[in-house]
Amino acid sequence: MKLVHVENYDEMSMQAARTVFDKITSSERVVLGLATGSTPEKMYDYLVDMLNKNKVDLSHVYTVNLDEYVGLDADHPQSYHQYMNRIFFDRVDIPKNHTFLPNGAAENLEDEVAEYEKLIEELGGVDLQILGIGRNGHIAFNEPGTAFDSETHVVDLTETTVNDNARFFDTIDEVPKQAISMGLSTIMNAKSIVMMASGEEKADAITAMMEGEVDESLPASILQRHHDVTVIADRKALREG
Numbered sequence: 001m002k003l004v005h006v007e008n009y010d011e012m013s014m015q016a017a018r019t020v021f022d023k024i025t026s027s028e029r030v031v032l033g034l035a036t037g038s039t040p041e042k043m044y045d046y047l048v049d050m051l052n053k054n055k056v057d058l059s060h061v062y063t064v065n066l067d068e069y070v071g072l073d074a075d076h077p078q079s080y081h082q083y084m085n086r087i088f089f090d091r092v093d094i095p096k097n098h099t100f101l102p103n104g105a106a107e108n109l110e111d112e113v114a115e116y117e118k119l120i121e122e123l124g125g126v127d128l129q130i131l132g133i134g135r136n137g138h139i140a141f142n143e144p145g146t147a148f149d150s151e152t153h154v155v156d157l158t159e160t161t162v163n164d165n166a167r168f169f170d171t172i173d174e175v176p177k178q179a180i181s182m183g184l185s186t187i188m189n190a191k192s193i194v195m196m197a198s199g200e201e202k203a204d205a206i207t208a209m210m211e212g213e214v215d216e217s218l219p220a221s222i223l224q225r226h227h228d229v230t231v232i233a234d235r236k237a238l239r240e241g
């Protein structure tokens with residue numbers, strides 16, 4: 001794993017945006033794997049600015065998101081569909097039919113996860129995957145104990161994750177208890193991966209991911225087996241004071 005040390009959240013966001021921008025502008029066709037959560041918010045702001053200022057044509061860009069809550073339809077304000085529209089898709093000119101997220105409101109979830117996995121394959125796989133990390137070492141919604149060979153699947157969220165996500169909902173009862181998530185093998189199939197981490201609450205997970213054993217109890221540790229992972233982490237996430 002390549003580690004890029006940055007000062008703070010702002011610098012992490014700028015560096016990650018620059019990496020995505022470079023990938024978009026140097027490719028004839030590109031499939032981006034996109035993440036939600038608090039971590040990438042400012043990265044999207046920088047990326048939107050860079051793309052718009054440089055009037056970059058985005059007709060060659062395709063996106064697939066990591067996950068979506070089960071039970072929220074695409075226009076629910078807390079759905080990841082809406083997050084992505086608000087933070088990224090509505091602000092740039094990626095063709096709407098090039099952007100994909102799992103359908104958390106699908107009637108048949110088993111069909112939905114299989115179709116999502118197939119869609120990624122049909123797009124030719126992810127060229128650059130953006131990731132954040134949960135305090136318990138989860139990536140996407142792959143909680144501790146998820147099989148390393150998992151494909152896109154339905155996940156029961158842990159109490160930690162439900163509590164972490166409660167800040168986005170009015171009451172804890174409204175927080176979905178399940179999600180559809182790309183699996184760990186789906187993520188590992190990406191050609192390159194950029195992981196972002198900011199803040200001391202991520203420090204234990206980042207240390208274990210980079211230095212600990214590769215074990216299903218810490219899903220992100222699988223990234224040690226990927227040949228092209230860049231971790232962009234700030235001083236607090238690296239416990240550098």
Ligand SMILES: O=P(O)(O)OC[C@H]1O[C@](O)(CO)[C@@H](O)[C@@H]1O
Binds near residue numbers: 036040133161
């Ligand atoms: O970036 P945050 O909000 O700290 O979340 C960390 C991780 O948790 C998730 O939001 C899922 O709970 C991931 O998508 C994200 O990478």
